[in-house]
Amino acid sequence: EAGVTQSPTHLIKTRGQQATLRCSPISGHTSVYWYQQALGLGLQFLLWYDEGEERNRGNFPPRFSGRQFPNYSSELNVNALELEDSALYLCASSLVGGKETQYFGPGTRLLVL
Amino acid sequence: RKEVEQDPGPFNVPEGATVAFNCTYSNSASQSFFWYRQDCRKEPKLLMSVYSSGNEDGRFTAQLNRASQYISLLIRDSKLSDSATYLCAVNPYSGTYKYIFGTGTRLKVLA
Numbered sequence: 001e002a003g004v005t006q007s008p009t010h011l012i013k014t015r016g017q018q019a020t021l022r023c024s025p026i027s028g029h030t031s032v033y034w035y036q037q038a039l040g041l042g043l044q045f046l047l048w049y050d051e052g053e054e055r056n057r058g059n060f061p062p063r064f065s066g067r068q069f070p071n072y073s074s075e076l077n078v079n080a081l082e083l084e085d086s087a088l089y090l091c092a093s094s095l096v097g098g099k100e101t102q103y104f105g106p107g108t109r110l111l112v113l
Numbered sequence: 114r115k116e117v118e119q120d121p122g123p124f125n126v127p128e129g130a131t132v133a134f135n136c137t138y139s140n141s142a143s144q145s146f147f148w149y150r151q152d153c154r155k156e157p158k159l160l161m162s163v164y165s166s167g168n169e170d171g172r173f174t175a176q177l178n179r180a181s182q183y184i185s186l187l188i189r190d191s192k193l194s195d196s197a198t199y200l201c202a203v204n205p206y207s208g209t210y211k212y213i214f215g216t217g218t219r220l221k222v223l224a
Contacts, residue, residue: 033212035214041216042200042214042215042216042217043157043200043214045212045213045214088154090156090157101147101159101162102147102159102202102212103159104149104156104157104158105156106155106156107155107156
């Protein structure tokens with residue numbers, strides 16, 4: 001069974017540009033979570049989508065947004081990129097939201113120059 | 114106080130040693146607890162869930178202490194391949210989802 005997949009693996013942008021990151025959950029999983037992991041820091045919760053709806057978001061500015069499609073895949077958009085947005089962006093999925101175990105994808109490394 | 118705290122380490126231990134990590138959490142209503150392993154520049158991989166009764170998987174044992182609000186991970190007979198960062202995750206479940214990860218404890222097993 002395929003795990004969580006993410007694309008692209010690496011992304012290089014310049015300050016002020018927009019970045020779009022994509023995630024496909026494990027088959028049968030309806031919840032998708034996005035995390036940011038900056039170098040040397042822990043995982044910071046960004047967004048949770050379940051059944052196409054945004055259920056919760058972390059302490060990030062509105063320029064971080066996303067959506068979940070009918071096939072449960074998800075997209076994270078980061079507008080007006082700043083240097084400090086450079087990080088590993090991890091997507092995780094779970095069977096249903098809440099207490100279920102999360103399984104992570106390999107991540108997208110975003111570098112903002 | 115941080116919601117979830119871990120000693121960052123590194124813990125440098127010789128092969129064959131037993132090592133234990135703790136992870137403290139501040140929300141007494143927390144319901145779900147997990148240990149993940151993260152190798153350098155890779156994604157976290159689930160190591161084990163932590164149940165009230167504790168659980169064991171081979172050389173790994175996880176326990177939950179609700180009274181003192183911490184979870185622990187014990188690794189017996191350490192292998193070189195156990196070298197990684199170990200993250201704890203806590204779900205406070207305050208009515209809506211919010212998974213909180215610790216910053217991780219780095220383990221180095223030395224030959």
